[in-house]
Amino acid sequence: MSGLIKAGELAAAERELRRILAAEDGAAARDLLGLVLVRSGEVAAAERELLRAVELSPDYFPARQNLGRLYLQQQRAAEATRELEAAARLGPLDRELAIRLAQLEIASGQTAPGESRLRELADQQGSVRARLELARSLARRGQNQAALEELERALELAPSSEELLSARARVLLALRSPVPAIETLEALTRIHPTAAEYAYLLGVAQLQIAETTSGVEALERSLELEPRQPLAHIALGLALKEQKKLPEAKEALVAGLQLMPGNVDALVALAEAEEGLGELEAAERHAQRTLELAEDAPAALYVLGKIRMTQGRYEEARDALSRSVERNPMLARAHYQLSLAYARLGDRTSSQRHLELYRRALEHEEERLIELRSASGSASGSASGLPADAPDRDGSERSG
Amino acid sequence: MRAAGQLSAGHSIAPSIAAIVLALAIAGVVAIGGAAPANAEEARSPGADVPFRDLVREAGITFQRRSAPEKKYILESMSGGVALLDFNNDGLLDIYFPNSLTVATAGDPESAPSALYENLGGMEFVDVAREAGVAYPGWGMGACVADVDGDGWQDLYVTTVGRDRLYRNRGDGTFEDATEASGIVTDGWSTGCGFADYDRDGDLDLFVSRYVKVALDDLPEFGKGKFCLYRGVEVQCGPRGLPGSGDYLFRNDGAGRFEEVGEEAGVSDPDEYFGLGIAWIDDDRDGWPDLFVANDAGPNHFYRNQKDGTFQEEGFPLGVAVSENGAEQGCMGVAIGDYLNEGRLSLFVTNFSEEYNVFYRHQGDHFVDASFRSATAPPSLPYVGWGTAFLDYDNDGWLDLVVANGHVYPQMAAAKLGASAGYEQRKLFYRNRRDGTFEEIGETLGPAFTELRVSRGLALGDLDNDGRLDLVITDLDGPPQILHNEVAAPGNWLLVKLQGKGKLTDAIGAIITMRAGEQTMSRMVNSGTSYLSQGDMRQHFGLGAAARADSIEVRWPDGTTSQRENVEANRILVIEQE
Numbered sequence: 020m021s022g023l024i025k026a027g028e029l030a031a032a033e034r035e036l037r038r039i040l041a042a043e044d045g046a047a048a049r050d051l052l053g054l055v056l057v058r059s060g061e062v063a064a065a066e067r068e069l070l071r072a073v074e075l076s077p078d079y080f081p082a083r084q085n086l087g088r089l090y091l092q093q094q095r096a097a098e099a100t101r102e103l104e105a106a107a108r109l110g111p112l113d114r115e116l117a118i119r120l121a122q123l124e125i126a127s128g129q130t131a132p133g134e135s136r137l138r139e140l141a142d143q144q145g146s147v148r149a150r151l152e153l154a155r156s157l158a159r160r161g162q163n164q165a166a167l168e169e170l171e172r173a174l175e176l177a178p179s180s181e182e183l184l185s186a187r188a189r190v191l192l193a194l195r196s197p198v199p200a201i202e203t204l205e206a207l208t209r210i211h212p213t214a215a216e217y218a219y220l221l222g223v224a225q226l227q228i229a230e231t232t233s234g235v236e237a238l239e240r241s242l243e244l245e246p247r248q249p250l251a252h253i254a255l256g257l258a259l260k261e262q263k264k265l266p267e268a269k270e271a272l273v274a275g276l277q278l279m280p281g282n283v284d285a286l287v288a289l290a291e292a293e294e295g296l297g298e299l300e301a302a303e304r305h306a307q308r309t310l311e312l313a314e315d316a317p318a319a320l321y322v323l324g325k326i327r328m329t330q331g332r333y334e335e336a337r338d339a340l341s342r343s344v345e346r347n348p349m350l351a352r353a354h355y356q357l358s359l360a361y362a363r364l365g366d367r368t369s370s371q372r373h374l375e376l377y378r379r380a381l382e383h384e385e386e387r388l389i390e391l392r393s394a395s396g397s398a399s400g401s402a403s404g405l406p407a408d409a410p411d412r413d414g415s416e417r418s419g
Numbered sequence: 420m421r422a423a424g425q426l427s428a429g430h431s432i433a434p435s436i437a438a439i440v441l442a443l444a445i446a447g448v449v450a451i452g453g454a455a456p457a458n459a460e461e462a463r464s465p466g467a468d469v470p471f472r473d474l475v476r477e478a479g480i481t482f483q484r485r486s487a488p489e490k491k492y493i494l495e496s497m498s499g500g501v502a503l504l505d506f507n508n509d510g511l512l513d514i515y516f517p518n519s520l521t522v523a524t525a526g527d528p529e530s531a532p533s534a535l536y537e538n539l540g541g542m543e544f545v546d547v548a549r550e551a552g553v554a555y556p557g558w559g560m561g562a563c564v565a566d567v568d569g570d571g572w573q574d575l576y577v578t579t580v581g582r583d584r585l586y587r588n589r590g591d592g593t594f595e596d597a598t599e600a601s602g603i604v605t606d607g608w609s610t611g612c613g614f615a616d617y618d619r620d621g622d623l624d625l626f627v628s629r630y631v632k633v634a635l636d637d638l639p640e641f642g643k644g645k646f647c648l649y650r651g652v653e654v655q656c657g658p659r660g661l662p663g664s665g666d667y668l669f670r671n672d673g674a675g676r677f678e679e680v681g682e683e684a685g686v687s688d689p690d691e692y693f694g695l696g697i698a699w700i701d702d703d704r705d706g707w708p709d710l711f712v713a714n715d716a717g718p719n720h721f722y723r724n725q726k727d728g729t730f731q732e733e734g735f736p737l738g739v740a741v742s743e744n745g746a747e748q749g750c751m752g753v754a755i756g757d758y759l760n761e762g763r764l765s766l767f768v769t770n771f772s773e774e775y776n777v778f779y780r781h782q783g784d785h786f787v788d789a790s791f792r793s794a795t796a797p798p799s800l801p802y803v804g805w806g807t808a809f810l811d812y813d814n815d816g817w818l819d820l821v822v823a824n825g826h827v828y829p830q831m832a833a834a835k836l837g838a839s840a841g842y843e844q845r846k847l848f849y850r851n852r853r854d855g856t857f858e859e860i861g862e863t864l865g866p867a868f869t870e871l872r873v874s875r876g877l878a879l880g881d882l883d884n885d886g887r888l889d890l891v892i893t894d895l896d897g898p899p900q901i902l903h904n905e906v907a908a909p910g911n912w913l914l915v916k917l918q919g920k921g922k923l924t925d926a927i928g929a930i931i932t933m934r935a936g937e938q939t940m941s942r943m944v945n946s947g948t949s950y951l952s953q954g955d956m957r958q959h960f961g962l963g964a965a966a967r968a969d970s971i972e973v974r975w976p977d978g979t980t981s982q983r984e985n986v987e988a989n990r991i992l993v994i995e996q997e
Binding site for chain 2: 231235262264265266295325328329351352355356358359362363367374377381
């Protein structure tokens with residue numbers, strides 16, 4: 020029988036199995052018939068035969084596993100989970116099915132058994148795939164450090180695995196460790212120069228350490244490879260805005276918003292770019308839209324404050340900027356504008372206070388960036404001691 | 420390729436005539452006719468197809484700034500300025516180029532002579548620095564000009580690494596080194612300078628900015644240390660990571676002696692920021708000079724004159740300390756100008772690459788960063804900006820803007836540049852659109868503007884008295900540029916020379932307000948500005964189609980005013996204080 024099946028002589032195999040079943044019904048024959056029917060594309064009939072096999076012998080492991088596999092193919096997650104769990108209680112699942120079951124469990128909220136299953140597969144069978152999935156699950160739960168540890172272990176077994184390297188880079192980005200992420204992503208972009216995703220991630224990582232110029236280059240390369248990446252457009256827009264290339268930033272952000280309407284980061288950055296370009300009406304519209312989506316978003320309030328400053332409506336500017344720094348006390352540029360608003364209103368004391376807060380926020384930002392960059396060995400700083408395009412400083416990377 | 424070509428036709432005033440004209444100024448107002456081109460055809464030099472041509476070779480200017488090729492030390496990257504003055508009172512602007520030394524040649528000041536080019540007329544110049552006694556000021560950085568002792572002859576102050584020099588003009592074509600006699604004692608690294616009568620006691624005082632604290636025998640090693648890398652490439656160290664220096668204010672006692680009063684006046688910069696360009700500015704037009712100092716890698720200073728011999732630092736509340744998003748920038752040069760013809764002096768500050776040159780628009784009682792709204796910011800992002808000036812290049816009645824650029828690291832030539840232009844850079848020229856915005860047209864202005872160079876100082880003046888403003892721009896290495904204005908079909912013009920009374924003969928600090936047709940233009944007589952440079956103290960006004968100025972008001976440094984009405988255009992007009 021297995022010879023017929025292997026030879027692809029499915030009709031003959033089906034006839035023979037039906038002959039056997041006519042003589043004596045049995046779970047094994049039903050299971051085999053189900054498999055033949057699956058291969059013949061008769062999925063409904065196959066399901067009936069596999070169900071009958073399970074009915075005849077509830078502890079018949081192969082039938083449950085095959086039924087689970089069939090449900091997986093049909094994307095019937097709950098039924099697949101039920102059958103595969105039942106099968107797993109009877110015997111060891113095929114590794115791939117075990118991983119799929121773990122994925123189903125995790126997806127359905129049964130994280131602990133799913134991860135336990137993956138860890139067992141990884142530890143006992145040395146499954147790199149299982150460890151990768153375990154890491155992914157941990158990362159999804161925000162357990163990025165644990166995820167990174169799993170990935171490092173998997174990489175010991177498969178150091179060139181693209182999937183592992185990609186996952187490691189993502190986790191490192193999530194861990195705000197952009198420098199090792201960049202190393203990984205640079206390797207990936209060399210190996211896969213046409214992979215838009217890696218160029219995108221590299222760009223994002225470079226932006227994290229304020230290597231804006233390199234970041235922009237990587238993002239532009241990514242978008243050349245795949246133009247329909249909303250997040251790449253948005254990241255590019257954010258970077259260009261930091262580079263003060265406001266018309267170009269606006270263009271990228273609009274492109275991103277066309278693909279991903281309502282993205283708050285893009286909206287507020289667009290508002291900021293428009294404000295810088297003197298397009299106050301559009302800037303206000305986009306800032307207000309941001310605030311509808313994310314109440315008290317500090318950057319949107321900052322933009323509103325800037326608009327009111329430009330309009331000479333200093334009390335309103337003060338109010339918006341005050342709300343902005345309440346929400347983000349480390350937003351140096353908002354403190355700076357708030358100090359100006361108070362100065363225009365004749366309140367020197369408050370102006371001075373926010374000037375001090377501005378300086379403190381600036382120092383904080385500087386320390387943060389130096390810390391981020393220290394791992395890279397890149398000690399370049401701007402004319403003001405910061406790397407290029409730090410959020411609240413202008414751009415040069417002058418050594419002095 | 421540097422532009423070369425024929426001398427422009429129609430250079431108007433021969434030296435002898437110009438001297439006579441100035442002599443006649445004693446009578447009050449003197450109009451000098453005949454200098455203006457009558458029409459476009461006359462205005463245009465034969466063969467000229469661009470508004471500015473570099474006549475450095477034709478002019479006989481052979482000055483070469485000396486700088487070490489590799490610029491291993493920041494000292495070797497920052498020089499230098501240029502000064503325009505009329506040292507022999509012949510009515511023609513002469514040019515002084517302070518020269519720089521290098522760490523290797525620091526012990527041999529004569530290895531890099533400075534140059535004083537006497538203007539012979541017809542755009543011909545001859546170096547008389549040695550005869551004049553101003554060839555060896557030391558490690559020159561910049562210069563500013565004023566008739567310090569009020570004898571009617573312009574004196575020269577040179578900032579240096581070491582002790583600055585005050586050269587007193589003897590009036591016979593030579594200068595005496597009056598540094599010692601003046602009591603001016605500086606040390607360290609001086610950069611910007613400018614004279615003004617800040618206390619209104621009738622004589623000129625002097626402000627000097629300083630940059631980095633350096634010791635030639637203990638210089639930071641090239642490329643070693645975290646502040647000696649640029650994009651991963653080893654470069655000179657600083658200014659970040661090096662100690663800064665405070666600034667000086669020298670008060671003139673009226674008897675030829677100066678006393679350093681920076682601390683008591685509140686302008687000593689106790690935080691020791693890296694001071695570069697400076698500008699005296701009376702932005703609130705109260706008749707008391709205020710002071711703007713461009714600081715590299717730190718907040719700029721704006722010192723508001725308190726009218727009691729002291730100043731209040733108000734850079735932050737006025738909105739000129741940092742950019743609009745609170746960013747400290749690498750500020751170098753500064754220009755002031757009433758670019759909207761609304762009677763308000765705005766500030767323009769040049770900055771490091773990937774920052775933007777910042778345009779602080781005067782708003783009445785404060786300034787706003789209008790860099791993007793004026794459209795001046797985006798074109799400036801790739802460039803390291805230095806010398807700068809507002810100028811009405813085509814005499815249309817609206818101030819345009821020019822910026823000289825060039826990087827500081829020659830190592831950039833071989834490095835990944837990122838968003839920055841290379842080591843050698845073109846210049847920027849912004850045409851005023853008359854609506855608060857500018858159009859950058861540098862690339863259309865021919866080789867004088869598009870040639871890649873490492874420029875620094877920039878001074879503005881009418882070298883041939885033809886009513887069109889010329890530019891002198893220095894380079895860090897090599898010859899300067901003498902950019903002769905040959906704009907076709909310029910508008911009408913007036914060049915106003917003020918003759919102050921008492922010791923304030925230059926009328927430094929005076930503000931001229933001119934109404935012509937629909938326009939009301941303001942200019943302030945200044946000492947210093949740009950990047951460590953000194954421009955023509957005569958004030959140029961483009962009148963467009965207006966054949967005359969309807970009215971001219973001069974507010975003199977002592978607060979008195981003079982009025983003139985119905986003044987015919989295309990003249991050098993001398994107004995003497997009564």
